[in-house]
Amino acid sequence: MKWSRAKIQQKWSYFRKQRETPSGNFTEFVVRTYYSIDRCCRELGGNRCPSELVSSRRIKDAVYDGIYPEPDHDYDGVIGDCKKHLTEMGYLHTEEDGSITVIDKPLDFLLPGEHEAYLARFGQEARRVDKTAVRVGVRCASCGGQLVLRSGRYGLFFGCERFPQCKTVRSVADVTYDMLETAGLRLYSVTRPCWKCMRDIEVMSYFPYLDLAEMEPELARPLEKLEVLRLSALPGLDERLCRRYVTLRERYSKKAGFSYVGNSCPHCGALQGSQMTLGKVYRDLREYAARGTLQEHVREILPVTEETLPREAWKKTVEYLFGGTLL
Ligand SMILES: [Zn+2]
Ligand SMILES: [Zn+2]
Incomplete structure (x- = not known):
């Protein structure tokens, strides 16, 4: 009252x-x-x-x-x-x-x-915390100041550089969503031999971490937990991709007891075991990023909207990975 x-x-x-x-x-x-x-x-x-x-x-x-x-x-x-x-x-x-x-x-x-x-x-x-703050090129919506990633006892947050005059505080999930909403989410593609027929095939996946790390290199280390996000991690988006690319299919793994989305070989139909193959693709892409040729492996840029990837779904995923953040 x-x-x-x-x-x-x-x-x-x-x-x-x-x-x-x-x-x-x-x-x-x-x-x-x-x-x-x-x-x-x-x-x-x-x-x-x-x-x-x-x-x-x-x-x-x-x-x-x-x-x-x-x-x-x-x-x-x-x-x-x-x-x-x-x-x-x-x-x-x-x-x-x-x-x-x-x-x-x-x-x-x-x-x-x-x-x-x-x-x-x-x-x-x-003052002690200020030294560890990571400044990023994302702007504060209320005053136009730079947002600063800070880590406290309760995890990571974005605060405004003009604190205490400006008290804007935003979660990692919200800011990263804004970044992806603006830039779109890249669908990467790497050529690899099919494990079964050995013919070269195109293996595709999104890796939002790579997008974010390229947009804001300073965030690469603090956001490392997002590395695990790849095909199969964002259900709504996976469904759209399956409709769009015939080689992307949803499969049920009896062994693991859950469904996942994987790349399949257009020649022999073999499903490329999701985690192992995508792990290799990810390592290749990191290599390309280091050499500055990541762009060449962008198959398309997927729009990030409430329809393709709802903010709430992204927030839930990110919060889960960060072990539940405060904001
Ligand atoms: Zn501000
Ligand atoms: Zn094959």
């Missing part, structure tokens, strides 16, 4: 006045609570963090540091109140049944220089 505008204004004036002539610790607790949460969010590269990380128990020491050696009162209630005030004044809110805490705007009742002083005090973690 949000307070009325009048009540917020009243509280704001009170807090502001307390900054000038402090008469109690409560405002200081509010400010420290805010910066404890802010630090945790910055550490993760955005404006969100798991609420568990900023529970009263965890941030108690940071909030009480230098005021009480050990609070002789119900600190849980005090920090809870600070969060409630911050929420009701619109500085933060929680999402997903309270499991995610989100910082919405900077504290604006501080005196000149106070913000910097608090950042210095609560900022070490954020």
